[in-house]
Amino acid sequence: MAVARVHVRAWQAGYRGLIPAGFLDQMRAEDRAPRYTFGRPDGPQTTVAVRDGSIVGFATVVGSELSALHVDPSAWRSGVGSALIGHARAAISATGAAEAHLWLLTGNTRAQRFYERDGWQVTDVQRQDTVWNVTVDEVQLRRRL
Numbered sequence: 001m002a003v004a005r006v007h008v009r010a011w012q013a014g015y016r017g018l019i020p021a022g023f024l025d026q027m028r029a030e031d032r033a034p035r036y037t038f039g040r041p042d043g044p045q046t047t048v049a050v051r052d053g054s055i056v057g058f059a060t061v062v063g064s065e066l067s068a069l070h071v072d073p074s075a076w077r078s079g080v081g082s083a084l085i086g087h088a089r090a091a092i093s094a095t096g097a098a099e100a101h102l103w104l105l106t107g108n109t110r111a112q113r114f115y116e117r118d119g120w121q122v123t124d125v126q127r128q129d130t131v132w133n134v135t136v137d138e139v140q141l142r143r144r145l
Contacts, residue, residue, distance in 0.1 A: 002055040003036055003048065004029040010070035018107050023134055032132075047087045049080045059084040064097035085118050093145045100145055103129065106137040119143050 008027045015024060038046055044067065049057040057071035057080045066088045071081045092100045102120070104111055112122070125140040 004033040013073040066102040103138040
């Protein structure tokens with residue numbers, strides 16, 4: 001539930017103006033929590049950031065992809081995201097991959113600047129994806145490890 005709360009709050013703050021407000025406003029952690037499964041040896045690897053006993057962020061890696069990195073808005077610009085991305089890079093590198101990739105919501109300039117500071121570069125690869133029943137445009141970023 002704590003990861004779902006961070007995920008929902010991060011979406012509601014970070015994607016405002018990029019995803020329809022009606023969708024963001026109706027998001028509830030209780031609806032999202034059952035979708036998260038942790039601890040499967042063959043599944044995604046999720047690292048959580050904990051501050052004062054509460055989960056304030058998480059990063060999920062699947063193979064060579066950083067598939068999610070979300071930080072509670074109350075912890076933005078506190079170093080949590082930088083710590084999480086460092087752990088994610090290490091997890092991807094441990095698979096033997098020489099390069100990592102991620103998909104970023106088109107227009108999410110705040111997140112793009114964050115990733116670029118960490119050495120990620122926007123590629124010319126784009127896609128349209130459906131995430132939580134919302135169709136979004138995304139751009140791919142890559143980073144050598």
